[in-house]
Amino acid sequence: MWPNKFDYARAGSVDEALGMIGDEGKFLAGGHSLLPVMKLRLDAPEQLVDIGGIDSLRGISANGGLSIGATATHADIAASADVQAKCGALASACGQVGDQAVRNFGTLGGNIAHADPASDPPTVLVAVGASVNIQGADGSRSVGAEDFFVDLFETALDDGELITSVDVPDLSDHQMAYAKFPHPASRYAIVGVCVALKMNGATCDHAHVAVGGATVKAVKCGGAEAALAGSTLDDDALNAAAEAVKADIGDWLAGDIAYPEAYRQQMAGVFFKRAVAAATG
Numbered sequence: 089m090w091p092n093k094f095d096y097a098r099a100g101s102v103d104e105a106l107g108m109i110g111d112e113g114k115f116l117a118g119g120h121s122l123l124p125v126m127k128l129r130l131d132a133p134e135q136l137v138d139i140g141g142i143d144s145l146r147g148i149s150a151n152g153g154l155s156i157g158a159t160a161t162h163a164d165i166a167a168s169a170d171v172q173a174k175c176g177a178l179a180s181a182c183g184q185v186g187d188q189a190v191r192n193f194g195t196l197g198g199n200i201a202h203a204d205p206a207s208d209p210p211t212v213l214v215a216v217g218a219s220v221n222i223q224g225a226d227g228s229r230s231v232g233a234e235d236f237f238v239d240l241f242e243t244a245l246d247d248g249e250l251i252t253s254v255d256v257p258d259l260s261d262h263q264m265a266y267a268k269f270p271h272p273a274s275r276y277a278i279v280g281v282c283v284a285l286k287m288n289g290a291t292c293d294h295a296h297v298a299v300g301g302a303t304v305k306a307v308k309c310g311g312a313e314a315a316l317a318g319s320t321l322d323d324d325a326l327n328a329a330a331e332a333v334k335a336d337i338g339d340w341l342a343g344d345i346a347y348p349e350a351y352r353q354q355m356a357g358v359f360f361k362r363a364v365a366a367a368t369g
């Protein structure tokens with residue numbers, strides 16, 4: 089299949105990219121979602137602005153929290169010692185994206201801009217309260233991950249805006265994990281759950297929980313977080329929190345003929361417990 093005709097330009101800087109994009113343009117990062125969408129004629133941008141050569145968008149730095157450049161690849165993030173130390177669940181989620189070729193080309197910025205409900209990184213970013221840094225013709229702004237993901241394939245990005253980086257808090261004092269039920273063919277998440285626990289001895293001081301894959305967007309699970317806080321993560325607390333996870337995602341469920349909504353909702357409770365076990369094990 090062939091896409092519609094388009095012009096291609098490679099930007100050398102963020103300002104240059106913003107100047108080139110125009111009304112009908114799209115940024116091209118790893119191309120692993122945009123090019124299939126264009127070949128299927130689900131989108132037909134007249135201009136592609138390649139941001140892969142912009143050095144300032146690529147790095148991962150740690151100064152307190154993490155600042156991850158928009159064009160850092162999943163492989164870069166999974167391999168980063170800083171990400172492993174400060175937000176291990178994000179390194180784990182990026183390491184479980186697709187296959188090695190997808191991880192080598194796909195970028196964090198492209199992944200979250202595309203906002204596929206079955207993506208892995210958004211679930212971690214929503215759980216831990218990351219923020220997305222955005223630059224446009226009128227200036228820059230920062231949007232919390234929970235507000236960034238609006239609905240199915242819908243984000244807070246306006247036309248022509250560029251994600252420059254993602255800020256992730258330092259959770260090196262938390263025990264955390266990302267547990268995923270991957271689609272057997274694509275490896276996209278049928279269900280993905282992130283759990284981060286701040287323990288005080290045997291008691292959970294507070295918890296961060298989010299679910300993706302089962303839902304049209306990554307959803308923060310406030311009910312489950314409340315159920316875990318102050319508990320010793322005993323069976324009763326985990327059962328109550330798993331039920332809360334299912335209730336928390338009830339308004340946002342996604343499904344298809346192979347993996348319907350009710351099945352994914354049930355599996356979210358199962359993978360929540362697996363994430364807790366992996367975090368604390």
Ligand SMILES: Cc1cc2nc3c(=O)[nH]c(=O)nc-3n(C[C@H](O)[C@H](O)[C@H](O)COP(=O)(O)OP(=O)(O)OC[C@H]3O[C@@H](n4cnc5c(N)ncnc54)[C@H](O)[C@@H]3O)c2cc1C
Nearest residue numbers: 117118119120121122186194195197198207208251275276
């Ligand atoms: C076979 C296959 C399996 C996959 N499996 C998984 C999986 O298991 N889990 C998972 O999470 N993902 C999966 N993916 C998606 C992959 O992770 C990529 O992250 C995703 O394809 C988009 O990233 P990209 O860099 O390729 O973006 P592109 O395809 O280049 O762009 C995607 C969209 O984002 C926009 N965009 C790109 N960068 C920016 C930016 N900085 N600012 C604003 N807009 C931007 C583009 O204009 C476009 O609309 C899979 C993809 C494939 C092809």
